[in-house]
Amino acid sequence: MRTAFIESLSQAASExxxxxxxxxxxxxxxxxxxxxxxxxxxxxxxxAEQNMAGIAAGIALSGKTVFIYSIGNFPTLxxxxxxxxxxxxxxxxxxxxxxxxxxxxxxxxxxxxxLEDAGIMSMLPGIEVFVPCDPAEVRAATRLIAAxxxxxxxxxxxxxxxxxxxxxxxxxxxxxxxxxxxxxxLASGPIASRALDxxxxxxxxxxxxxxxxxxxxxxxxxxxxxxxxxxASLVVTLEEHILRGGLFSLVAGVFAADAKRPPVMGLGxxxxxxxxxxxxxxxxxxxxxxxxxxxxxxxxxxSLAKR
Amino acid sequence: MMRPNLPELRNLPEPIExxxxxxxxxxxxxxxxxxxxxxxxxSMAEILAVLYTRxxxxxxxxxxxxxxxxxxxxxxxxxxxxxxxxxxxxxxxLAELDTYCRDGSIFTGHVSHAVPGVEVSTGSLxxxxxxxxxxxxxxxxxxRGARVFCLxxxxxxxxxxxxxxxxxAPHHKLSNLCVIVDFNKIQSFGSVAEVLNLDPFAEKWKSFxxxxxxxDGHDVAALEKVLSAVPAAxxxxxxxxxxTVKxxxxxxxxxxxxxxxxxxxxxxxxQALAEVGA
Numbered sequence: 001m002r003t004a005f006i007e008s009l010s011q012a013a014s015e016x017x018x019x020x021x022x023x024x025x026x027x028x029x030x031x032x033x034x035x036x037x038x039x040x041x042x043x044x045x046x047x048a049e050q051n052m053a054g055i056a057a058g059i060a061l062s063g064k065t066v067f068i069y070s071i072g073n074f075p076t077l078x079x080x081x082x083x084x085x086x087x088x089x090x091x092x093x094x095x096x097x098x099x100x101x102x103x104x105x106x107x108x109x110x111x112x113x114x115l116e117d118a119g120i121m122s123m124l125p126g127i128e129v130f131v132p133c134d135p136a137e138v139r140a141a142t143r144l145i146a147a148x149x150x151x152x153x154x155x156x157x158x159x160x161x162x163x164x165x166x167x168x169x170x171x172x173x174x175x176x177x178x179x180x181x182x183x184x185x186l187a188s189g190p191i192a193s194r195a196l197d198x199x200x201x202x203x204x205x206x207x208x209x210x211x212x213x214x215x216x217x218x219x220x221x222x223x224x225x226x227x228x229x230x231x232a233s234l235v236v237t238l239e240e241h242i243l244r245g246g247l248f249s250l251v252a253g254v255f256a257a258d259a260k261r262p263p264v265m266g267l268g269x270x271x272x273x274x275x276x277x278x279x280x281x282x283x284x285x286x287x288x289x290x291x292x293x294x295x296x297x298x299x300x301x302x303s304l305a306k307r
Numbered sequence: 308m309m310r311p312n313l314p315e316l317r318n319l320p321e322p323i324e325x326x327x328x329x330x331x332x333x334x335x336x337x338x339x340x341x342x343x344x345x346x347x348x349x350s351m352a353e354i355l356a357v358l359y360t361r362x363x364x365x366x367x368x369x370x371x372x373x374x375x376x377x378x379x380x381x382x383x384x385x386x387x388x389x390x391x392x393x394x395x396x397x398x399x400x401l402a403e404l405d406t407y408c409r410d411g412s413i414f415t416g417h418v419s420h421a422v423p424g425v426e427v428s429t430g431s432l433x434x435x436x437x438x439x440x441x442x443x444x445x446x447x448x449x450x451r452g453a454r455v456f457c458l459x460x461x462x463x464x465x466x467x468x469x470x471x472x473x474x475x476a477p478h479h480k481l482s483n484l485c486v487i488v489d490f491n492k493i494q495s496f497g498s499v500a501e502v503l504n505l506d507p508f509a510e511k512w513k514s515f516x517x518x519x520x521x522x523d524g525h526d527v528a529a530l531e532k533v534l535s536a537v538p539a540a541x542x543x544x545x546x547x548x549x550x551t552v553k554x555x556x557x558x559x560x561x562x563x564x565x566x567x568x569x570x571x572x573x574x575x576x577x578q579a580l581a582e583v584g585a
Binding site for chain 1: 427428445
C-alpha cells in the first residue's frame with residue numbers, strides 16, 4: 001500500500017507542480033523516490049506533528065496541495081486541533097496520510113495501533129475520508145485526493161497487501177469484491193480479505209454472501225450503500241477500527257430512520273478499556289480481537305440462526 | 308512584482324495617529340460588545356500601526372494577491388484592534404466595526420478569516436507561527452519577495468507548538484519570516500514571571516538561531532527600523548521582542564490583569580477615550 005501510494009503521488013506530482021509532501025521524520029524506505037525526484041517540494045519537518053500540520057496549512061493557503069505523512073496516530077490525533085482549525089476550518093488543501101491502519105504495526109504495541117483515527121477524522125468539518133482495502137484502491141484514492149482541492153484523510157495499512165478485486169471504477173462508490181445478495185458484508189480496509197475468506201466458507205453452506213469494499217467513508221454514498229444491500233436479509237460491517245465512529249456507526253446511521261430496515265451487525269475491534277495490548281502480529285491481534293475468519297463465520301451463522 | 312505600500316494606496320496617517328484611531332475603535336467595540344481582551348489590544352496598537360502604515364505590502368482592492376505580504380495574528384483574542392486596523396486601511400467600512408460580536412456578524416471575538424484582510428483564523432494559542440512558517444516557505448519557493456509577519460503574545464509562548472516552529476525556522480533559513488512578540492508581561496492568570504517564566508527570553512531565541520531585536524514596542528521609529536530590515540541579511544528569521552505595556556494608553560488599564568477580561572462601563576469608556584485622545 002505504501003509503495004502504491006508513493007508511486008501514485010509521484011505520478012501526480014510530475015503532472016502538478018503545486019503538489020508538496022511533508023513528513024514527520026517517518027517514511028524510511030518509502031518516501032525516498034519522491035524526495036529524490038522533487039527535492040524542492042519535499043520536506044522532512046522533524047518529529048513535530050503540530051508544526052507539520054500548521055506548516056502544511058500555511059503552504060496550502062498559499063495555493064499549494066500539501067500531503068503530510070506519518071504513522072497512524074501521529075499526523076492525526078497528535079495534531080488534531082491543527083487539523084480542525086488550521087486545515088479544515090480554512091478548507092486548506094491538505095491531505096493527511098497515515099500508514100499503519102488498525103493493527104498493522106502489530107507487535108510495536110498500543111501507541112502504534114490506529115484504532116480510532118478514521119472515526120475521529122470523519123468528524124472534522126469538510127474533510128473527505130478514504131480507507132482503501134488494496135493497492136488498487138490506494139492508487140485511485142491518491143489520484144482522487146491529489147485533485148480534489150479539499151482536506152482529505154487517507155488511511156493506509158503497510159505493505160504486501162494483495163489486490164482484492166477488479167479495477168476500481170469509482171472510488172466514491174462501494175466496490176463489489178464478491179457478488180451475493182442474501183448477506184452482504186461491507187468492509188473497509190485490508191481486513192476485507194477476511195470478509196472474502198469468510199464468504200467463501202459460508203458459501204459452501206448454502207448462503208449467497210456478497211462482499212463490498214467501502215473505502216470512501218466520507219462522504220458516504222448512502223444511495224449506493226442502500227443499493228448494495230437492497231436484497232440482503234443481513235448486513236455485516238467489518239473494519240479494523242473500533243465500532244464507535246467507524247464504518248458500523250456510519251452504515252447503521254444510514255438505516256436508522258427507516259421503518260423497515262435490514263439488521264446491521266458490526267464486527268470491529270473492541271475498545272481497549274485502558275488495558276494494554278499484548279505483543280503479536282497483525283493477524284494474531286485481529287484473531288484475538290474476535291476477527292478471525294472462523295469467528296466471523298461463526299458470528300454470522302449465530303445471527304442467522306436467531307432469525 | 309512587489310505590491311505598493313498601503314499609504315500610497317490609501318493616504319493613511321502617520322503611525323502615531325493611526326495607533327490613536329485604532330485604540331479608540333477597539334475601546335468602543337469592546338465596550339459595545341461587552342467583550343474581553345482590551346488590555347492585549349492596547350499593548351499592540353503601535354505594532355499594528357507600523358506594520359500596516361509602513362511595512363506590509365498589501366492592497367485592500369486585491370486582498371488575495373499572491374505576491375502580498377502576509378500578517379498572521381496568532382494572539383487571536385486581541386481581535387478588536389485587528390478589525391479596527393483593517394477598517395482604517397479600507398478593507399471594509401468603519402461602520403462594520405459596530406457589528407463586532409453581534410448575532411450573525413462575521414466579526415467574531417477571536418479573529419476570523421471570514422473578515423476581508425484576515426489571513427487566518429486563530430484563537431487557540433500556538434497555531435499562528437507554524438502556519439506563518441508554511442507561508443514563508445511557500446513565499447520563498449514562489450520567489451516573489453513576499454514576507455511573512457506573525458504576532459505572538461507572551462503567554463502563548465508556553466505552547467510547545469511554538470517551540471517546534473522556533474526550532475524549524477532557523478534550520479531552514481527563513482529570512483523572510485519575522486515574529487513579533489507582544490511582551491506585555493501579563494497572561495491570563497497572572498504575570499508571565501509568575502505563571503511560567505520565559506526568561507532569559509531573548510537568549511532562548513538566540514540559542515535557537517534567530518536574529519533577535521529587543522525594542523520598546525510603543526516606539527514607532529524603533530518598530531519601523533527593525534521591521535523594515537526583513538528579510539534579514541543574516542539569512543536568519545527575525546524575532547522582535549517588543550516590550551509593551553498591557554492596557555497601554557489608558558491609565559487605569561495599564562498593567563492590570565483584570566483588563567484581560569473586563570469591558571469598560573460607559574463612564575470608564577469616556578475616560579479611556581479622553582486619555583487616548585479620541
